[in-house]
Amino acid sequence: MDFDPSPEQRAIAETTRRFVEKEMPRHKVLQWARDKVEPPQELFMKLGALGYYGFLLPEAYSGLEKPDPMGMLAFVEQFARASSAITTAWGRAAVILAPLVARFGTQAQKDLVLPRVMRGEVFMALGLTEPGSGSDAASLRTTAVRRDDGHWVINGEKLYCSQVKSAGFLILAARTDPQAVKQEGITTFLIPDPGSDPAIKLTRIETMGLGPVPTFAAHFDELVLPPDAVIGQVNKGWQCVLGGLDNERLYHGAIGVGASQAIIDEVSAYLKQRVQFGKPLSKLQSVRHKIVDMQLRVEAARLLVYRGGSVLEKTGACHNEASFAKVAGAECYMHCATTGLHLLGGYGYTVDSGMPMHFQDAKLFEIGGGAMEVQRDIIARGLGL
Numbered sequence: 001m002d003f004d005p006s007p008e009q010r011a012i013a014e015t016t017r018r019f020v021e022k023e024m025p026r027h028k029v030l031q032w033a034r035d036k037v038e039p040p041q042e043l044f045m046k047l048g049a050l051g052y053y054g055f056l057l058p059e060a061y062s063g064l065e066k067p068d069p070m071g072m073l074a075f076v077e078q079f080a081r082a083s084s085a086i087t088t089a090w091g092r093a094a095v096i097l098a099p100l101v102a103r104f105g106t107q108a109q110k111d112l113v114l115p116r117v118m119r120g121e122v123f124m125a126l127g128l129t130e131p132g133s134g135s136d137a138a139s140l141r142t143t144a145v146r147r148d149d150g151h152w153v154i155n156g157e158k159l160y161c162s163q164v165k166s167a168g169f170l171i172l173a174a175r176t177d178p179q180a181v182k183q184e185g186i187t188t189f190l191i192p193d194p195g196s197d198p199a200i201k202l203t204r205i206e207t208m209g210l211g212p213v214p215t216f217a218a219h220f221d222e223l224v225l226p227p228d229a230v231i232g233q234v235n236k237g238w239q240c241v242l243g244g245l246d247n248e249r250l251y252h253g254a255i256g257v258g259a260s261q262a263i264i265d266e267v268s269a270y271l272k273q274r275v276q277f278g279k280p281l282s283k284l285q286s287v288r289h290k291i292v293d294m295q296l297r298v299e300a301a302r303l304l305v306y307r308g309g310s311v312l313e314k315t316g317a318c319h320n321e322a323s324f325a326k327v328a329g330a331e332c333y334m335h336c337a338t339t340g341l342h343l344l345g346g347y348g349y350t351v352d353s354g355m356p357m358h359f360q361d362a363k364l365f366e367i368g369g370g371a372m373e374v375q376r377d378i379i380a381r382g383l384g385l
Contacts, residue, residue, distance in 0.1 A: 144176045169193075266354060
């Protein structure tokens with residue numbers, strides 16, 4: 001078993017580090033978080049110019065000859081060291097939704113979506129969670145009814161549609177067969193420019209963290225979609241959604257690893273300079289052990305994340321492995337954010353320390369993309385329990 005990153009992964013990590021230092025300095029990231037504003041699209045277009053939207057997209061659209069999940073994880077880990085929030089904005093398109101279009105979409109849908117995603121020109125949004133369906137995502141009630149002319153009429157409400165107002169495309173899951181077993185009666189749809197459609201009413205939801213990634217409730221009132229808006233097969237949309245969730249969980253784990261490592265590095269540097277009781281705080285045993293425990297969690301989570309990437313690369317699927325990665329990375333991030341804030345004391349409670357941003361962001365990764373309890377149930381089923 002080889003634990004060393006490949007030369008390609010090292011090159012991706014180094015290029016990403018240089019990109020972050022130049023384009024995402026600490027004061028900018030903290031400002032975007034405080035002001036709750038999206039970073040300029042130009043930032044994402046620069047990522048597109050580097051090819052960093054193509055890890056999981058086909059070569060025909062300037063992606064790769066074959067998917068490179070390990071390269072994707074190397075990028076995510078380094079990018080998340082600067083901002084877990086901005087990494088989610090990138091990954092919703094690059095890791096979750098654009099690969100879904102590439103796998104299940106028609107040729108016309110691929111030609112419409114993938115080139116713009118590859119260039120970093122557009123955000124993508126997902127309409128899945130509803131007021132009555134969160135962890136039980138397949139129990140959604142938003143309906144899509146097919147008219148005699150083949151068009152679909154959408155009615156219902158979705159919650160937590162991140163960046164839907166500024167997104168170039170929304171992928172929506174709706175119930176098309178109310179009589180079917182719940183997973184079998186779902187269809188996915190592609191909606192261009194959802195923020196400008198008068199049949200979609202958007203209401204911003206104020207969140208505790210992830211300030212640069214605004215989220216909305218979306219109310220659909222007689223939204224009419226053409227027949228070619230369907231992604232994949234009618235009533236078979238759950239397969240599309242499930243594939244996106246596995247990718248999301250894997251890269252969420254990598255976000256937790258990268259952000260946690262950033263916390264450790266920042267806390268360690270500060271405590272080496274902070275003198276109390278006649279010596280740096282980093283020399284106190286109680287402090288040193290807490291930092292060591294943080295690093296132990298990061299090292300363990302990193303192994304599970306890259307194991308998941310390896311399985312995905314070899315087999316094209318990583319259902320259980322994605323859940324292992326998600327749990328380990330998310331819980332690691334929450335632990336490091338809490339411990340890091342505590343170790344920095346009064347300074348950690350200030351916005352300028354960056355710890356409040358991490359503390360507020362970290363909790364979402366224990367919830368979004370499937371709560372920790374859901375992930376443990378998935379793992380339990382994989383163990384035959």
